[in-house]
């Protein structure tokens with residue numbers, strides 16, 4: 043069952059960092075399915091080349107050359123969509139770069155530049171797009187997180203922190219946007235695009251070996267076109283989900299989530315020694331539930347300690363039991 047075609051006729055999509063790699067793939071696919079596309083990139087030739095490719099294929103696109111990393115830059119990117127096409131229905135926050143180093147060696151510039159582009163940049167482009175969407179019946183926003191952020195990756199503390207932060211941002215945009223028809227989801231993509239290949243070695247030799255060994259079997263499948271379908275789906279008018287995180291790459295599509303494990307309820311307070319004694323229970327993710335918001339998590343704790351007031355309305359996109367391990 044494949045359902046009806048996902049089309050974007052009459053709609054406008056903004057893709058940041060769309061001059062290369064994954065962003066280029068999203069821009070081309072969205073244009074092919076009828077969207078007018080704003081192709082942002084900080085490298086002018088990249089953005090204009092993708093605009094030309096879309097035009098050659100009969101699509102509509104304009105370049106927005108500049109950085110996502112400032113409020114002014116984000117404003118210009120969204121204003122480009124409004125000036126050229128009069129609306130913004132889809133935003134894919136994708137722009138990014140790497141500045142890897144051992145945690146102890148990261149410079150202030152390494153930290154700030156990566157947080158600025160990935161995390162602050164997503165704030166600065168999303169805010170003006172979100173405001174317009176809220177005033178005009180809604181829209182769809184995709185944030186680009188990473189397995190490095192949610193699962194950890196040595197030499198990538200700056201990148202991982204930014205990418206984990208994007209999930210926090212996505213959670214709140216999904217919660218606040220629900221009343222306005224705005225849906226927001228995040229992805230953890232995998233594709234060989236060359237990101238980080240123009241700088242110093244991205245990992246120390248032992249981690250590089252481990253990374254190469256882990257990626258090795260997947261290499262033939264680590265293509266951009268195996269990631270694009272999820273982003274097109276999440277960008278679609280009928281996308282039914284919000285506040286989700288999905289891993290996507292090499293033909294594999296799967297939800298990623300943060301779960302609250304059943305844990306241990308202390309009979310009356312707890313000593314540090316009792317925590318030590320019950321660590322196995324506290325630490326066991328089996329049977330975790332996935333709260334849809336901070337308040338859902340609080341209600342789950344109240345239920346577990348016997349102070350639940352019933353199952354009250356969930357204010358999150360979802361709150362339910364995970365059937366497998368929490369993480």
Ligand SMILES: NC(=O)c1ccc[n+]([C@@H]2O[C@H](COP(=O)([O-])OP(=O)(O)OC[C@H]3O[C@@H](n4cnc5c(N)ncnc54)[C@H](O)[C@@H]3O)[C@@H](O)[C@H]2O)c1
Nearest residue numbers: 059062063064083084109110136137138188232233235237
């Ligand atoms: N490739 C992967 O396996 C992978 C894995 C996890 C996450 N990601 C994320 O996916 C996104 C795209 O990665 P990619 O692999 O396609 O990389 P890429 O290097 O091929 O493309 C990224 C594009 O972003 C642009 N860019 C960089 N800084 C910018 C800025 N300040 N403003 C506007 N544009 C800027 C670059 O010029 C480049 O064209 C990034 O956010 C990356 O962190 C990629």
